[in-house]
Amino acid sequence: MAQLISLGSLTAPTSTETMREALSSGGCASSSCGSSEGAGDLPPEVWERIKDHPCYSEEAHHYFARMHVAVAPACNIQCNYCNRKYDCANESRPGVVSEKLTPEQALRKVVAVANEVPQFSVLGIAGPGDSAYDWRKTKATFELVSGVIPDVKLCLSSNGLALPDHVDEIAAMNIDHVTLTINMVDPEIGTRIYPWIFYRNKRWTGLDAARILHERQMESLDLLRARDILIKVNSVMIPGINDEHLVEVNKVVKGKGAFLHNIMPLISDPAHGTHFGLTGQRGPTPAELKALQDKLEDGTKLMRHCRQCRADAVGLLGEDRGQEFTLDQIPDDVTYDPAQRETYREVVAVERGEHVAVRKAASAEIAATAEGGSMLIAVATKGGGRINQHFGHATEFQVYEASAKGVSFIGHRKVEQYCEGGWGEDATLDGVIAALEGVDVVLCAKIGDCPKESLTTAGIEATDAHAYDWIEAGIAACYAARHGDAEQLLTA
Amino acid sequence: MAYKIIASQCTGCSACEFECPNAAISMKGDIFVIDPKKCTECEGQFDAPQCAAVCPVPKTCVPA
Ligand code: SF4
Ligand code: SF4
Ligand code: SF4
Numbered sequence: 001m002a003q004l005i006s007l008g009s010l011t012a013p014t015s016t017e018t019m020r021e022a023l024s025s026g027g028c029a030s031s032s033c034g035s036s037e038g039a040g041d042l043p044p045e046v047w048e049r050i051k052d053h054p055c056y057s058e059e060a061h062h063y064f065a066r067m068h069v070a071v072a073p074a075c076n077i078q079c080n081y082c083n084r085k086y087d088c089a090n091e092s093r094p095g096v097v098s099e100k101l102t103p104e105q106a107l108r109k110v111v112a113v114a115n116e117v118p119q120f121s122v123l124g125i126a127g128p129g130d131s132a133y134d135w136r137k138t139k140a141t142f143e144l145v146s147g148v149i150p151d152v153k154l155c156l157s158s159n160g161l162a163l164p165d166h167v168d169e170i171a172a173m174n175i176d177h178v179t180l181t182i183n184m185v186d187p188e189i190g191t192r193i194y195p196w197i198f199y200r201n202k203r204w205t206g207l208d209a210a211r212i213l214h215e216r217q218m219e220s221l222d223l224l225r226a227r228d229i230l231i232k233v234n235s236v237m238i239p240g241i242n243d244e245h246l247v248e249v250n251k252v253v254k255g256k257g258a259f260l261h262n263i264m265p266l267i268s269d270p271a272h273g274t275h276f277g278l279t280g281q282r283g284p285t286p287a288e289l290k291a292l293q294d295k296l297e298d299g300t301k302l303m304r305h306c307r308q309c310r311a312d313a314v315g316l317l318g319e320d321r322g323q324e325f326t327l328d329q330i331p332d333d334v335t336y337d338p339a340q341r342e343t344y345r346e347v348v349a350v351e352r353g354e355h356v357a358v359r360k361a362a363s364a365e366i367a368a369t370a371e372g373g374s375m376l377i378a379v380a381t382k383g384g385g386r387i388n389q390h391f392g393h394a395t396e397f398q399v400y401e402a403s404a405k406g407v408s409f410i411g412h413r414k415v416e417q418y419c420e421g422g423w424g425e426d427a428t429l430d431g432v433i434a435a436l437e438g439v440d441v442v443l444c445a446k447i448g449d450c451p452k453e454s455l456t457t458a459g460i461e462a463t464d465a466h467a468y469d470w471i472e473a474g475i476a477a478c479y480a481a482r483h484g485d486a487e488q489l490l491t492a
Numbered sequence: 493m494a495y496k497i498i499a500s501q502c503t504g505c506s507a508c509e510f511e512c513p514n515a516a517i518s519m520k521g522d523i524f525v526i527d528p529k530k531c532t533e534c535e536g537q538f539d540a541p542q543c544a545a546v547c548p549v550p551k552t553c554v555p556a
Contacts, residue, residue, distance in 0.1 A: 074507035075548065084503050084548035100504070129505055201511070201538050203545040 065119035068126050069106040070099060071137045075129035076161050077197040077213060079183075080275040081236060081266055084129075100128070103140035110145050110152075111334045118340040122153045126179070132158035135166050142173055148336050155179065157234070160217035161197060167220070171227040178224055179262075180217060181234045184242055185252045187211040192241050195275070218256070225257040232260040237284050237292060238276070239266070250296045261296065265289050286413060286437060293411075355385045355470070362472035363406030366479050373483050374403035377475050378413065378436055380444035387466050387474050391447035398471070399439060402479040407472050433458045440482075443474045494528035495541055496556040501549045508543035508553060517543060528556060 075084065101109065114120050123145055125131040131138040142154050156170070157179035163170075170178065184190045190210025197209040204212055224231050233253040235246050242249070250261055266283040268276045275281075284292070378397035380389035399410045415432045429451055436442065442455065442462040455462045466474030494516075497508070502523040509517040509524055514537075516530035526543070533555070534541045543553040 073503075073505040074510050074546075075505065076507070076546070078548060084505060129507070134506070134510070198507075198511075198546045201542060201545075203540065 065117055066122040066124055067110065067113050067117075067120060068124045069101055069109060069141060070128050071101050071103055071106050071141045072125055072131040072134035073100050073129045074134040075159075076133040076199065077130070077159055077209075078195050079159075080193055080195065080281075081238070081268065081277075083273040083277075085273065103137055103144055106141045107144040107148065108332075108334055111148060111336045112331075114149055114152075114341060115334065115337050116340075118343065120152075120341065122155060124155045124157065126157040130159050130162065131156040132160070132166055133162040135162065135169075139166075139169060139173070142175065146174070149338075153177070157181065158220070159213070160220040161199060161213055162216075163220040164216060164223055167223040167227065170224075171229060175229065177230045177232065178220075179232045179234055180220055180224075180258075181236070182217050182249060182253060183235050183238070184210070184245060185214065185218075185249050186245060187214050189242055189245055190214060193238065218252075221253065221256040221258065231256075231258040232262060233258045234262045234264055236264050236266050237289060239282060239284050239288065241281075243284065243288070243292060246292060247295060263289065263293055263296070286411070286435070290410060290438075358385075358470045359407070359472045362470075362476040365476045366402050367404055367406055374401055375440040375479060375482060376401055376410065376438055377478060378439045378442045379471050379474070380442070381471060385470055386468055387443045387471055388445050388468055391442065391444040391451060391462065391464075394444065397436065397439075397442070400471070400475055402475050407475050429454055433460070436460055441478050443471070443478065493533050493535070494531035494556045495526050495533060495543055495553055496528070497524055497526055497543070498552050498554065499523050499525075501552040503549060505548060507546045507548070511542040511546045513537045513542060526553075526556075 078084075110123055123142075125138050125141060138156060145152055146154065154173065154175045155177035156175060158181070160180045160182065163178070163180070183193050187207055187210035190213060191207055194210055194213060196203050196205045197213050198204075199209075199212055199216075221231060231253075233249075235242070235249055237243055237246060246263060253261055265286075266276065266281070268274065268281055268283045270277045270280075377400045379387055379400065380391055380394040381387060381398055382389045394415065396412045396414045398412050401408050401410050413435045415428075415435045432451075433455065436455075436458075439460055442460060443466055444462065444464055445467040446464045447462050452462050463478075466477060469477075497517075504519075504522050504524065506519070506524065509519070512526075512531075513534060514530050514532055516527045516532075517524050518527070519525075538545075541553065547553045
């Protein structure tokens with residue numbers, strides 16, 4: 001999906017000019033997300049460390065790309081939402097299988113990607129099993145890659161059980177960011193999520209398993225913090241099991257120094273063959289997810305732009321170009337060429353400045369509208385910070401809230417592509433409307449009369465009036481039209 | 493006295509290879525196999541066969 005920056009324009013001999021053009025015509029960069037704003041909300045030293053990290057800084061994720069390599073297939077626990085035929089459901093989208101790579105193959109792939117995708121800034125290992133348990137392969141991969149591309153940022157994710165055993169090596173390798181998946185701080189609740197763990201040469205079940213896992217997770221938090229490694233915590237929201245409890249989890253992880261807490265919805269489908277899928281455990285609705293996120297908002301900064309990428313994802317958030325870089329498409333011998341990435345970084349530095357200014361202005365404008373109502377706006381964007389996608393081509397919408405506080409990013413809603421090959425299917429449109437639950441206005445680059453009417457009937461206004469504008473500018477205009485005008489009418 | 497892996501169920505995750513104290517498990521194509529000459533069923537080393545204890549798929553590492 002979202003081809004954020006036209007690859008053609010970047011792989012061809014590139015000048016700063018053409019890159020800049022590509023960016024503003026819907027290139028990568030985008031204001032598509034906005035929760036964890038920019039520098040303002042975080043301590044400067046933290047911001048400095050995450051500002052180019054698409055998964056941690058919502059602002060960076062318009063500009064920089066991550067890739068995951070699936071080098072760590074072994075896992076040491078069983079989660080009820082995981083079927084090990086697939087990737088780790090903690091970090092990756094459940095129900096997909098990644099290409100398993102050896103560390104040497106992973107190096108080849110990373111170099112190929114770095115040469116082709118100048119946005120590349122972060123290499124992560126998120127399974128398909130547990131990267132701290134399958135440590136030898138994780139470590140070998142990081143060593144190989146940082147030997148060739150020294151400025152690459154490394155991150156890994158783990159369930160925490162094995163992590164304390166390797167924390168010194170993690171620190172020594174300059175792994176700056178670690179993601180821990182923590183679904184509970186109460187072992188009783190843990191028993192409903194984890195049937196067993198493998199620890200110290202033994203399989204543990206029931207309360208013992210959950211207690212050990214919990215203790216090791218807490219130990220991981222402490223050890224990472226003591227070594228000044230940034231910690232993000234992921235939690236899978238499982239209605240009826242830990243949904244209420246995540247408020248407590250949030251308090252605990254925040255107290256232990258996690259700087260981001262990412263609530264992920266359980267994705268449950270009998271076809272995935274997971275315990276939860278088979279027992280009919282449902283995932284949360286977008287409204288339930290948002291309600292929980294709102295409740296936690298003043299806790300650890302919440303990350304709302306996470307897309308649960310698969311373990312071999314490549315690209316900017318929201319896009320996955322992994323299929324372009326499968327092993328069979330990569331020559332045996334690839335040499336790293338840093339030029340593309342360097343040029344790109346220079347361009348981004350400029351674009352980002354402009355985008356940040358527009359964002360600020362839009363927020364100020366909205367705040368000044370005074371009336372103070374809040375509205376939800378869904379945006380179809382291919383990136384670049386602009387409203388630049390056709391309604392029917394969107395596979396996800398970026399949802400923003402405009403209120404007296406300004407514009408903030410709420411999350412993304414995935415939809416079935418409505419318009420496949422030029423005509424829309426009514427069934428899919430119903431799905432789109434359901435996914436847009438609670439949204440007041442949809443902004444897109446273009447929309448046909450038919451879907452527009454159906455949306456109107458469903459109480460959602462859709463407009464292409466702000467096509468190709470910066471997202472925040474479009475939102476501000478929309479907000480003014482609804483709230484500002486009402487005010488004018490009253491005062492007129 | 494040896495364990496075996498039911499090939500059709502193996503996910504190829506390699507956890508068993510990692511845990512086997514006797515290096516009895518190795519990759520063959522996409523899946524893992526146990527060398528019966530090296531497998532001791534973990535007798536005298538651990539309480540339970542390590543491969544079976546770590547394997548995520550039930551009844552996949554079983555007595556041969
Ligand atoms: S930690 Fe990841 S790979 Fe392991 S069981 Fe849980 S979801 Fe699956
Ligand atoms: S039973 Fe023990 S020795 Fe035999 S293959 Fe399994 S782990 Fe190795
Ligand atoms: S642990 Fe089980 S699934 Fe994993 S490789 Fe060994 S036999 Fe296959």
